[in-house]
Amino acid sequence: MTPVRAPSAVREFEAAARARLLPAHYDYFAGGAGEEITVRANEAAFARLALLPRVLRGTGKLQTGVTLPGGRAAMPVLVAPTAFHRLAHPEGERATARAAAAAETVMVVSMAATVAVEDVAAAAPGGTLWFQLYIQPDLAFTEAIVRRAEAAGCTALVVTVDSPARGRRDRDQHNGFDDLPDGMCCENLRDGDRVRPIVMSPEISWRHVDLLRRMTELPVVLKGVTHPDDARLALDHGVAAVWVSNHGGRQLDTVPAAVDLLPEVVAAVGGAVPVLLDGGIRRGTDVVKAMALGASAVAVGRPVIWGLAADGERGVARVLGLLHDEVEHALTLLGVASVHDLRPGLVRPC
Numbered sequence: 001m002t003p004v005r006a007p008s009a010v011r012e013f014e015a016a017a018r019a020r021l022l023p024a025h026y027d028y029f030a031g032g033a034g035e036e037i038t039v040r041a042n043e044a045a046f047a048r049l050a051l052l053p054r055v056l057r058g059t060g061k062l063q064t065g066v067t068l069p070g071g072r073a074a075m076p077v078l079v080a081p082t083a084f085h086r087l088a089h090p091e092g093e094r095a096t097a098r099a100a101a102a103a104e105t106v107m108v109v110s111m112a113a114t115v116a117v118e119d120v121a122a123a124a125p126g127g128t129l130w131f132q133l134y135i136q137p138d139l140a141f142t143e144a145i146v147r148r149a150e151a152a153g154c155t156a157l158v159v160t161v162d163s164p165a166r167g168r169r170d171r172d173q174h175n176g177f178d179d180l181p182d183g184m185c186c187e188n189l190r191d192g193d194r195v196r197p198i199v200m201s202p203e204i205s206w207r208h209v210d211l212l213r214r215m216t217e218l219p220v221v222l223k224g225v226t227h228p229d230d231a232r233l234a235l236d237h238g239v240a241a242v243w244v245s246n247h248g249g250r251q252l253d254t255v256p257a258a259v260d261l262l263p264e265v266v267a268a269v270g271g272a273v274p275v276l277l278d279g280g281i282r283r284g285t286d287v288v289k290a291m292a293l294g295a296s297a298v299a300v301g302r303p304v305i306w307g308l309a310a311d312g313e314r315g316v317a318r319v320l321g322l323l324h325d326e327v328e329h330a331l332t333l334l335g336v337a338s339v340h341d342l343r344p345g346l347v348r349p350c
């Protein structure tokens, strides 16, 4: 029998995942809002940026580690919060957490995880977890979730602010996919004997960010910022980092590509706090482009799901390992020793 080769690029995991997943579940993970214009734009924008290497820089030892409000990561690629990992693999978020810990990077646990945050933490002792929160209008319940995340050892709260309503996703509507199968639920939403639904409320405002900051000592990261004026407001409200994201094109369709939004947000933040970015990162070259344009680190959503669906913990480890190796390789060929030395002059439109 011909041996099956391990995928040698992140993109190859998507086909492997698709072959294993039920079509409705694949569509949930892959899809986005409306015409999926933003989904496509996120990746296309990276292809439209060119890299301009420097030569004879004698760079020697490479440095890919980054220090962020919620701790250090050995690579500048974090695991973005994504829901429902047990739809992709029976071990679900446990497998993802083990792979992230082995790669010494941060996993952001989704509020919509199918494994409770305490069990995710127990599966990967020594790993760094941040917790992603949709602020619930029931503030006492929001506080109860924050306390759970703190007690589980999460070191930052990522508040997703691009979801005052659920995205309209044609694929999910077509497939009738609107709930988890029997035996799975959003374990972080347990409240006594029941599991509460996640409320995406249009009532959430900056006032809630202030309330949250008073509720916890953990650094608060705002995820889903696209407008530079909101980045400035975020600073006024004391956030520890701004995360540029259009939710992987799953919320408002036709929002610009994430990386195209980055320079204006970076300028607005002016170095006051780190700026993170996600959306369309599939290669090490994408990572260095985003960092050259001012991101302190990036995150990947779908690539992790594809690795998980294809081969569980091993698949996620391979996806993260490929991205790490590609970042190092890109740095070498760019003539840059450290991710901290990436500058806008290394990137130009093409």
Ligand SMILES: Cc1cc2nc3c(=O)[nH]c(=O)nc-3n(C[C@H](O)[C@H](O)[C@H](O)COP(=O)(O)O)c2cc1C
Binding pocket: 028, 029, 030, 042, 080, 081, 082, 083, 110, 111, 112, 132, 160, 223, 245, 246, 247, 248, 249, 250, 278, 279, 280, 281, 299, 300, 301, 302, 303, 305
């Ligand atoms: C299947 C799926 C589920 C997601 N679930 C969440 C979530 O629960 N909370 C959240 O803040 N973002 C969620 N996101 C958005 C990701 O955190 C991230 O912004 C996006 O996936 C980045 O784009 P990429 O998939 O191109 O890397 C989800 C994305 C996907 C694809």
Ligand SMILES: CCCCC(=O)C(=O)O
Binding pocket: 083, 112, 198, 247, 250
């Ligand atoms: C209720 C879970 C929300 C997950 C999410 O944010 C997404 O599917 O993009």
